Amino acid sequence: xPDYEIFTIKxxxxxxxxxxxxxxxxxxxxxxxxxxxxxxxxxxRNELDKWILRQxxxxxxxxx
Numbered sequence: 001x002p003d004y005e006i007f008t009i010k011x012x013x014x015x016x017x018x019x020x021x022x023x024x025x026x027x028x029x030x031x032x033x034x035x036x037x038x039x040x041x042x043x044x045r046n047e048l049d050k051w052i053l054r055q056x057x058x059x060x061x062x063x064x
Contacts, residue, residue: 009040
């Protein structure tokens with residue numbers, strides 16, 4: 001899929017395999033990179049993939 005693919009909150013939740021409510025909470029807490037279009041959140045797939053890699057690295061660093 002192209003790097004410029006943009007997700008809605010519903011698509012974000014499906015991509016991360018989490019509940020929409022959890023996705024909304026992560027966004028509200030600033031844990032997931034996103035931007036607003038009007039009043040709706042949007043997420044770039046390539047930024048989400050970078051975020052996932054950072055999450056994995058943090059876990060590896062903590063576990064030594």
